[in-house]
Amino acid sequence: MALNVVMMGPPGAGKGTQAEHFARERKLPKISTGDILRDASKAETPLGRAAKATMEQGKLVDDATMIGIVRERLLQPDAMQGFVLDGFPRTISQARALDAIMTERDGGPLIVVDIVVPERDLVRRLAERRICSGCGANVDPFDVSDPAQRCRRCGGQLVQRSDDNEDVVLNRLKVYERDTRPLVDYYKDRPTFRIVNGAQTPERVAQELAALVDSAAAEAEPRRAPRLPRMDNRMESQL
Ligand code: AMP
16 A cells, blocks of 8 residues: 655654655655755745745745645656655645545545654754755754764755744744644544654654554555355355
8 A cells, every 4th residue: 555644743843854764764755845945946946936035934835836836746656656745734725735636646545643842842953953055955863963064965064954043943833833733633533643752862753653654554454354265156055
């Protein structure tokens, strides 16, 4: 069965890191809407230019744009065997659109994992987070941190994300509470919704998360009627 995973959680919960790790382990495409927008902004495409100011203020890019991007990506062949979504959905209307896309794909249910971390840890984590100015990669906390402060992938300089400064972080957390936290209510009664404690080492979170995704996938597996031995005609005639 296809694993269609949505990583939920506030900024700084470790969604990107865990999505990247899980996708690599299970050979699934990781689809991060934040990465798509940052790449577009770096390449100065019309989408990137339009989204840049919104992102720098910690606000949300409009639903129609985000739904269009994700729909196009999820209908590509490599995503049909499953995917890991990071950063989408972020509003109820995005979540409804995602349900419609899933119906259109007809490829198994969504498995939603909410990564829970106390707010005081989030602010600290975001202040400490570094990304590569060259390739945009997050510094992977599964790696031992690099004393030279260079990216392990491309050797680029590590810098703070422009929306990780304190004012923008506080705004992003406010936007999360207002627009994205209601998604927990939207998903919580589904048999494939799971919560993972994100206030642990990345390795431990990854381990628990993988087990939770597998348990949700087993839950979603259509129940098969137990196979009873069939009597053949010879046995019937002996009765
Ligand atoms: P992230 O890397 O997921 O923290 O996203 C960085 C920024 O990109 C967010 O603060 C938003 O401005 C924008 N963004 C990413 N995903 C979405 C989304 N699903 N809906 C609206 N804006 C988004």
